[in-house]
Amino acid sequence: MKKEARKLLLKLGLSTIKQNWKQFLAIVGIGGLAINLFVGLLTNASSFEYRVHSMHKDGNVADVFLTLDPRNPDPNDLDKIQDIAAKYGYSEERFYTLTGLSSKNALCAISYSMPSISAPSEIIKASPKQTDHNFFIIDEVLCESNAISTQTIDFDVGKICDVTIDTSYFSLSEEDLNQIDVLLKTGAKNPFRQDKFILNFEITGIMKHPENISRAAYSPCLFMCSNSVFRNSLRDKLAESFTELGLRTIWREGFEGILNWGDGDPYGSTISFPTGNQFLMKLYDKKNKDKLMNELETYFSSKAVDNHLMLQAIDDTSGGMEVNQDIKQSYQLAFAFPLIFFLVAILIILTTFRQLILKDRNQIGTLKGLGFKNKEIYLYYFLLVGTITTVSFLIGAISGPFLIPFLLEMKYKILYTLPGITIVFPWFYAFLTWLAFIAISILITWYVSRKEIKLKPVESMRPKEINVIFKAKRIKKKKTDKANTFKLATHLAFRNMISDPVKSLMVLLGMIGCTALLCCGFGIEDTINKGINDDPFVHSGANMTLAYVYEQDNSKTDIDFKVEDDEGELLINGYQPYSRVALEINHNSISYSSYIQVMGEYRAFQGDSNIHYSMSNLPKDSVYLSSKVARKLSVKVNDTISFEYSGQRIEAKVSKIYDAFYANGIMILGESTLFSEPITKYEGAWLNLTNKNNELVREKLTDLSYVGSAETPEGWAKIVNDAVSSISIITNAVKVFALLLATIALYNLGLMNFNERIREIATMKVLGFKKKEVSASLLIETLTLTFVGAAIGLTLGMPFMVTVLTINEVGMVDYIYTVTTLTYVFSFLFTFLVGVLINGLLMLKIRGIKMIESLKSVE
Amino acid sequence: MEQEEVIIKINNLSKIYNEGKENEVRALNSVSFNLNKGEFTVILGPSGAGKSTLLNILGGMDTPSYGDFIFEDANVSKYNPEELTMFRRKKIGFVFQFYNLIANLSAVENVQLASALADDPFDSYDILEKVGLAKRVNNFPPQLSGGEQQRVAIARALVKKPQLLLCDEPTGALDSKTGSTIIALLKDISKEFNISVVMVTHNAKIAECAERLIIVRDGRIDTDTTNKNPKKPEEINW
């Protein structure tokens, strides 16, 4: 091609862009949005993954966790376990148990010195006192109040906090206790005779810890304490009750060797605190994980008493599982939604270029007449579409990584503790996306232009032939009454639709997409709302849900939360105890991790003693199973499932399958005959409040030492909502895109339709049609398509939503798919309204049509 | 000859495009003439003379810059767009060089489209029969020949019983034989229904069959003659 020719084409391209800037802007806009979302979400996923991994790396988190029963130590374990671990890597011990930290559930990790495995990934703040052997470090999560923690105590370096110590860990027999009693100060009570006692610690540091990435309410937070700090605090505590001599006796005999397996023999003394009961193992080669775990399993199963509680790889811990699932989900997110928008962008490119090329027929003919080759004309259009898609790609790919990760950070901040955002730009995927975008748009351009470009120059300069697909009817001479404009307009509209099926299909697709997206967006909200509102747990009928601090014995009926107001009026009518514990449910050799919900009997403080919350019609000899678990295990009503609870292996008949959003798993009565002994210990309770002053109740309850948290149903709803927060963000994006889709598709296609009809409209104007009358046929056409499209879209809304929610499955909850009538009506009306509005706007253009100019030339 | 009834009075009519600007064009420059009812008038003139401009103003599709256009005592040049629409609807039939039929409406429907607007239209089938298309009423425009399409266009213009039928080079896209039948048709109609027909052409031969011949040149009326014995279209030698 000669230089001048190239210049000519460049000018032509620029003037084409200028003339059609609205359509090109639409392409750039919607394409840019799709790419923005795609690259943005990918960046988000990869940087999320990167942050999790860097946290794991910085803290050198253990690959495998082996936890032994602290009440059942075996001195032989240490060497054996270290030997096995040394084959594949190295290991460290720590004392590890669930305890209470200032009335919150927390995991305690006591080690001799600052560990090298599962160490803090970052020390945010530290007092000068803190050394490798002298530390008490809590997680930063505990220092801030957010949606999930109902924290009111302010933790900080230098502040004192309480740790509840379970006396059962000291494994003292009645005989032992009697021996110690003589060492007491006069009048002092033996602290070892209580269930628990409380130790005070000064916080020396605040950290981020790789085991604390997940902040979910159900996964307690780990704090780290050094052996010496623990001992000092214990000594101070015991000094309150024992004489100086007594303390020294206990100390020498019992505590010198805390956490020091080698030195002395803690097991020989009267009092001993369990030593390292958890082994943190690090592998040289991650592939050996299964081998290591198998060997450990074999070792414990070969023992007379299997004293191991848990053997988990990091990815199997509840926090690790949650994070991994979220990483997976964040990648899936990048592929689910942007794809739809990408399709929309392509639809718009298709329509725009089709229109452009029809408009350019003459120009194509002229160019050919001037001697341009077909190849060169193709190249011209390809460059045009390539430029536009590249511009839109650049806009999206640059803005996405700076927008989406920061938007989603709102969610991650609530759910996880992570290092600051690091943008990990997915170069490879971005490049592929660009290639795909360009390739597809060029393909489309080729597809829509090939017919026109292949024509002989003369042919392209002649008006385009219209396919007549209607056969001439045999003439029946009939006298017409006065002809009816509306009838004619309707005929015209329908024939226009049928005679250009491609265009009609595109309008239809746009409308189907819009309605389906709206339906999907609002349907997801419906589903979540239904889940929250109908969930047996959230919607138990109770006004408040209590969770106790770990292992509080609540078998007493007149438990201490008989809260009264200042006038001495009871604020609580009664309560129903419950427990919710994670477990494995088995059926036909398949097992699935879920929860068991144990329902206690309602205890009345006043009023009706027969109140039963949902699910309290549970039979005594069978269990209910949630539909999600039933689905996963393919359990039907009357099938038998098995599970272990409080040391009992239970086989139970499923008498009902219930729908639940959050309260998944098994529902069973505490007094069920399936338990060999009725359950008396519960983790929490549902309260029946008098509704006089619920805030006061909540305040008073959280002050109680054994109450971990008190949640209102709204609070629960919020917690559940947070668990599905990524979906909520997406839902809003879906709705915005639905709108954009409808607007752009309708406007673009409407404009195209309008431009093709200018001559027709001018003719009608000459005949004396008023604007209204001229609009009729155009409106009938687009509104019919909108109507049909919206109707089809409605039927797709539900399947679409199910797909989206399936891709974004959240382990904790089960969606009970619901789309309300209101959503259907709204989605339909909204699409239709957008259709009417945009067409109304287009109709304004009728006034602008100049009859003379429009009818002067051919086409 | 009996006293002819004047239907249109044109007084000092001017149309100036881009007035006051550098590219000012005086398409019509102070033109005056009257048209009688039922008369078959031909406007002849070289390209760019202002023929179409004049016709468009007569048809209520355009407004003059200066001067008056009186139609049956009403001053159309003072009409607003809505009144012009009603004027086109009630009084005018228009035939274009390029037919401008609506492709997705059949012949009869194209005609009905116009008849639907009129108070007392002809029957659409009758009028199609009149233009010789009784057998093609249900065909769609792309299925018809150029001449047939032009007949549909004429039928569409006539069905409203207009008082004025305006044709801008109706034979421009047709061969001479078809052209002459179209002109014959227009003449017949003019006589049968007592409709004034104004036809624009730059073909001097066609002008020979006009009762009234107005020659326009450079936006002015060059000559305005009445021909007592116009030729029959079929006699014209194209």
Ligand SMILES: Nc1ncnc2c1ncn2[C@@H]1O[C@H](COP(=O)(O)OP(=O)(O)OP(=O)(O)O)[C@@H](O)[C@H]1O
């Ligand atoms: N919209 C317009 N803007 C500016 N000038 C115009 C416009 N329409 C017509 N003209 C000019 O007015 C003059 C008369 O145009 P008109 O279309 O009436 O000519 P015509 O006699 O019909 O010619 P032809 O026989 O070629 O159709 C021409 O010089 C033309 O360039």
Ligand SMILES: [Mg+2]
């Ligand atoms: Mg002309």
